Amino acid sequence: xxxxxxxxxxxxxxLPRYYRFxxxxxxxxxxxxxxxxxxERMGITASQIRQDLNCFGEFGQQGYGYNVDLLYNEICKIxxxxxxxxxxxxxxxxxxxxxxxxxxxGRLGFNLIGIFDNNEYVIGKKLMGIEILPxxxxxxxxxxxxPTAAILCIPKDSAQEMCxxxxxxxxxxxxxxxxxxxxxxxxxxxxxxxxxxxxxxILSYRMQKQMEDVK
Numbered sequence: 001x002x003x004x005x006x007x008x009x010x011x012x013x014x015l016p017r018y019y020r021f022x023x024x025x026x027x028x029x030x031x032x033x034x035x036x037x038x039x040e041r042m043g044i045t046a047s048q049i050r051q052d053l054n055c056f057g058e059f060g061q062q063g064y065g066y067n068v069d070l071l072y073n074e075i076c077k078i079x080x081x082x083x084x085x086x087x088x089x090x091x092x093x094x095x096x097x098x099x100x101x102x103x104x105x106g107r108l109g110f111n112l113i114g115i116f117d118n119n120e121y122v123i124g125k126k127l128m129g130i131e132i133l134p135x136x137x138x139x140x141x142x143x144x145x146x147p148t149a150a151i152l153c154i155p156k157d158s159a160q161e162m163c164x165x166x167x168x169x170x171x172x173x174x175x176x177x178x179x180x181x182x183x184x185x186x187x188x189x190x191x192x193x194x195x196x197x198x199x200x201x202i203l204s205y206r207m208q209k210q211m212e213d214v215k
């Protein structure tokens with residue numbers, strides 16, 4: 001098995017797709033599947049699937065394919081979805097509320113334990129059963145509950161300062177919606193910078209190409 005730090009980011013970014021498709025197979029009581037059949041469902045080549053999975057071990061059997069339950073559980077372990085990382089959210093505005101309401105954190109490896117904001121109109125209210133606390137309570141909260149991950153749903157101009165504070169409080173992983181590329185000044189943290197506009201522009205590019213190709 002290769003060391004995880006030698007596995008390309010492109011392979012890592014495909015793992016959640018395997019997780020989702022295998023979960024669908026399990027819900028439909030499919031017990032085994034070949035790389036060719038999985039390829040047809042996912043829209044990537046069977047060779048790519050085998051290469052990706054071989055980065056982490058030998059999971060398939062020639063002539064049998066993949067045991068769906070076994071492969072699903074192994075990918076769960078690889079992704080760490082059983083870890084339940086203690087997580088806090090900074091920002092309980094429209095975006096923060098949408099994320100807290102619609103994300104199934106427990107199935108994705110995280111346990112949302114605290115929500116913070118500096119808006120006096122939302123402080124004290126509850127979101128998904130969690131009381132929204134003022135930002136000034138962050139230090140004491142982190143000292144007591146030791147979260148290791150944070151979701152940032154705050155303006156771009158306050159992201160770096162908040163990141164610096166949270167690192168000091170013990171946060172090492174950031175799911176960042178601030179449109180500020182965290183990690184540039186803090187190489188020792190783990191960051192997923194989410195730019196929804198980037199995804200929309202990629203859609204625009206692909207639509208443009210599609211229209212050009214059918215002319």
